[in-house]
Amino acid sequence: MCLKLSYRVSYLKLPIVIPWASLAMQFGSDYAQMKNFKAAFLDALRKVHIVYTAANFETSEHGLIIKPSLTHIGRMATNGLR
Numbered sequence: 001m002c003l004k005l006s007y008r009v010s011y012l013k014l015p016i017v018i019p020w021a022s023l024a025m026q027f028g029s030d031y032a033q034m035k036n037f038k039a040a041f042l043d044a045l046r047k048v049h050i051v052y053t054a055a056n057f058e059t060s061e062h063g064l065i066i067k068p069s070l071t072h073i074g075r076m077a078t079n080g081l082r
Contacts (some may be wrong), residue, residue, distance in 0.1 A: 009055060009069035019063040 020038060028037035042059065049055055056069040 009057075009066055010071040012066065012068040015065050015067040017060070017063050017065050021063075023064060
């Protein structure tokens with residue numbers, strides 16, 4: 001989940017809502033009930049935020065709101081080389 005989150009936030013210009021149903025389709029195939037998926041997803045999201053503190057997000061009844069953020073890995077210096 002961290003990779004997908006970091007990929008999106010580095011390109012965002014405005015906040016975006018990812019609906020719970022979309023998140024469940026991608027990450028929640030093991031859960032029969034949405035409430036169980038949400039609980040597990042929110043637990044995993046708390047863990048992600050421990051290691052990716054620059055992630056700017058919040059949750060709502062509609063889904064995960066991700067906002068423009070720095071990536072969890074800085075850009076590599078090119079020293080003028082390509």
